[in-house]
Amino acid sequence: MDFTEDDLQELKHRLEDAAIKCSERCLYQSSKWAAEMLDSLLPINHEDTDPESPMEITDPTPPPINPYLRTQDPTEAALEAQEAHKYLLAKSYFDTREYDRCAAVFLPPATPPVPLSVASPNSKPKQPRSTPLKGKEKASPFQSSKNHGHAPGNPYPKLSQKSLFLALYAKYLAGEKRKDEETEMVLGPADGGMAVNRELPDLARGLEGWLADRSTKGEDDRGQGWLEYLYAVVLLKGRNEELAKTWLIRSVHQNPFHWGAWQELNDLLGSIEDLKQIKDLLPENIMTLIFYVYCSQELYQATSDTYSTLGDLQAIFPNSAFLQTQHALLFYHNKDFERASKIFNEILATSPHRLDSLDHYSNILYVMNERPRLAFVAQIATATDKFRPETCCVVGNYYSLKSEHEKAVMYFRRALTLDRNFLSAWTLMGHEYIEMKNTHTAIESYRRAVDVNRKDYRAWYGLGQAYEVLDMSFYALFYYQRAAALRPYDPKMWQAVGSCYAKMGRVEQSIQALKRALVAGSYYADDNPGAGARKVLDPETLHQIATLYERLDDEDEAAAYMELTLQQESGGAPVGDDDQSGEDDEYSSVSEHIAHSDGEADESGDDDGERHARSRRHHRKPRASTSSFGMQHDDSTAGETWHHPTPTTSKARLWLAQHALRNGDLDRADQLASELCQDGMEVEEAKALMRDVRARREDVG
Template identity: 55%
Template sequence: MVLSAADSLQLRAALQTAVVKCSERCLYQAAKWAAELVDALPEPEMDAPMPDAPEHNIHPVFAPNPDPTEAALEARELSRYLLAKSYFDCKEFERCAAVFLPEPLLAGLMGSTPNEPASAKGKDKAKPKAPAAASFSDYTLPAISQKSMFLALYAKVIAGEKHKDEDAEMVMGPQDSGAVINKQLVLVSRFLTKWFDDRKADDADYPPSQGFLEYLYGMVLAKERNDNLALDYLVQSVHLFPWNWGAWQEITNLVSRVEQLNKIAPHLPQNIMSYMFHANTAVNLYQQSPELAASLNDLLGIFPTSCFLLTCKALLCYHSKDLFAAEQDFNRVLALHPQRLDSLDHYSNILYVLNRRPKLAFLAHLCSSIDKFRPESCVVIGNYYSLLSMHEKAVQYFRRALTLDRSCLSAWTLMGHEYVELKNTHAAIESYRRAVDVNRRDYRAWYGLGQTYEVLEMHAYALWYYKKAAGLRPWDSKMWQAVGSCLQKMGRERDGIKALKRALLADSYYDTTASSFGSAGAVDRMSQMDPEVLLQIACMYDRLDEEEEAKAYMELCLAQEDGAPGGEDGGGAGGASLGDSIAIHHDSPGFGSEGGDGEAGGEGGAGAGGPDGGTGVTFATSKARMWLARYAMRAEDYDTANRLAMELCQDGVEVEEAKALIREARSKMELSEFVAR
């Protein structure tokens, strides 16, 4: 996607305006996001047409409000606005709000109810009477500009969040239930309800809304769990002012399914912001497709050095299990923006999985030297200590990250993994639950809950959580493997077989998707399947006394040593993904020492590799070889039994039993030859 010179100048001006307007309202993250996009736009060529010089040497982004009523109000209250903004910048949020909304004025609003006068609340005559305009519908809002109103109410919300953190118990302490609420939300919600009700009146004559108060109301409603109404107001906000990335992020947080994303897409403004929103939300919903990759590449054609878009591309590869491509994308982000700490917690996860200890040590040192009290820095350092198997130290840093920001999703999930390693299952369950409270789309937390309950042998609970994880990642083989294994332990063999066959199909999906992104080596893995899954399916068929099916899957499992293509019963499922040959701690935490060190290589020497790109000899293929040898003995195919038993001796697995099989097979063959004579 290439923009014309005129479109590029128009886009630059719109983003510059967004930076100024968001900064004026102290929406610093949204302003930073827009400013980074402006910086990522290529500079216009010297011969490109420039916009007309502004009158009085004032740049258009600093021009007064085009609405005369709002412009007059902003001019009248400029001194108070500058005072309020300076208080906000100094983190004196209550003082900032009191400049435009003093406590007596707000007390009148809180002393009234929508349906009854405030005087009806108490009958104590000794108390002072409520004001005459006590009815909620009769309450009069102050005549201030929308910019000042937003700043004051936003300061109230931030002050409430600050008090909420102060009132909360120590992270994971005995009283830390996560039940502390922001007490200012009710006040802000009532104020904005009144403001919007007044504007909806038939005889109302108000200046048009600027979109920021809709954003604030949607954010408050989302915190109050009123998701549907919040979504309505946020959609209104992006229609009125589409350049506020904070509003788009709030919509992303409310979208939990791809179906919901497709449903609201036609109701959004059709511009480059909605295009970026759709790509970012799809990545957050763990979608992987060539179309999504193409969308990100188109956007990178416009913003070639955008750290936000490069991070989205890296996360797309990460969710697609193409960890090497994700590492390269994060390397590029770090090279372009070495002081940027955003999303480096995801980068540290990738380095952990790939066992890049020197790189992770460098990243931890870099984050600590830039800002050791950023949540992202604490998560990176915690991951480094986890890789060193210093789990108590890792927990300490994850707790520090949560002390700085209790909504840090990575810290909650990774701390759950560390508690699993420390065998503290109750603390692990609580950490995963808090991660789910922060973001119900976090499949890692659902999966961790399933594993923890499985260790406690509460298989019904574990199955429920595994299914939640599989619903979020329907094309992730590890999710379906967990479902199948849990069903097997519950004695539901048929359902377990179906789930494990789904795991085989999921592997082929990820390998095909990874290869479509141009990942090297993805196609080479597409001709093989996971021998562990094949062995599980075969064993379940064996327990159901369906020997022919069991034999077919045992043979298929054995064929993976040489990378032989799967048979028709395998559903065309292809190759074990990278996550199946690497102990992925952060995507699927292991218990005890299994998978806890992030070392590469599969179980029982799976990383050796076959001559044609297969898995080589693994514990699973050796078990399949032993089963087939016994089956051949029962079928009186002594030559095959002898050959398989001799291969087992070479594998070094169950050697004594293999030797016994060889002796028995040879005696049977000698007996057969004697009888034949």
């Protein structure tokens, strides 16, 4: 990506304009993002970037004028000039969180305030509060006027778009504030998510009328993107996602450097296919590239194209903490915890008071069992701001690592009290309730996490585990399948699906799911430098497939997979070399079958770099990683294969010995039984087998 000095100057002006205009409209998070990106931008050559160099104050060079800071539309500029003093008053009310007063500056309330005196006996009784509907209908707090066959008119006075946005945004936040006040405590007895923002219906009708009126006058090209964004947010609250997506795309075309609109658009994309569908509808500028990297990270798509695009962006923004965080999260989703931790360490060293995404860093330290470093990060976060959801999650992870699950739940609840839509807290609290054997509360936590973000495969997987503990295999299977659809190259997902099928007696489908787990696990082994050039498969999964074939009375396939299980002790099979010496025909056929399954999996369209991002503690112990099998000895014994027998491979060896004895292959049975005695596992069964072999040989003699 080649950027000239003129391009950099243009980008600098656009980011400066976005930071100022977002701040003027009280969109402080988007303003902070634009300001941080502006500060991290590659310096322009003609600028003096050395802070130690002397500056000639007598003859300063005036900076280039930013053409975007002034309003381009003369009508809007005139309206803004007339409303300047009122705008300052409204913004001062907004900054002190007096949202109703802020809105009333430009939009006086139509009804007088409620009198403090007691109502007279002749007054009409107060209308009861409307009860939200059950099921899917309760999600929509308003109905669009288009459903009634007519479009509303513009109910707002003639105001500039800047003032109108501030007033309507204040009304929206006032409704959110009242909704939070009516909401019960987190997971309390009355916390059913029934509280709604009562300002949404009026906002939806008003904005629809304002936008329709502007379209009727042929003024669509005069839109600034702010009110379109607010209308999309209101539609999202009413679960009208398709229409919201349309307005968000229009908003990012009119105002591409407003990061908040891109974030809302990302929340509407549930898969990489959704991203591909809207790719051609997005503007062609650098913000689309940033959005692509951000969406790919959120969808766990750590592809080479993603890394390439991220590298190009980091060349333009070399000091961007946001892009560094995306890089670290890509490593995190790829299960490369060391490199992810290193990047977060660098961010923490340069910006010790930055709390954004610090909860992900605590997850990484949790998985790595880095308790001292996690304690250090928790101290830094607490000293910076103890009432941030990220801080509460960091401290909760620290207590969880100490096995103090009650304290961990307390901090996750505190995070959700501060922000009900903080995804990490819902999922992590579900994990803690699983540890505390409180399955029903864990299910509710995971359900709330899925409501916040349907792309959170950890919550879907947690729901499957919880229902599996309750012996509700049909429900568990459904949630495991949702998790596997989000993470098709995660062997753990397919192992869970196969386990559910086996419990339900659907053996053939269980075998297919476990073969998918083998394919995904073999990719992980290939990417692992410790596995060398050999395709290592998970012995436990192979053994499960073998036992399932035994349930189908297919001893030939069972024996083939038992041989494969045994083969993993010596590091598995070399990739692409299925005809090696000492490998029988059954092994070759199974390898070919797995290779065929491998090809089918490649057609799913997902990147083979997908990995399970975090291995939290669960009811059952996690399966051993495939990378722990087939490790080679050190250089002092180069060329010698070091065997690592495990309980699983010992069971396979015993089964094969018994199978050989049943088929009259006494030499093979005797050899496997003697190996079992050397391993120190299944010794008694091996000795009994050797006695049977000796007795049969004597009978034959």
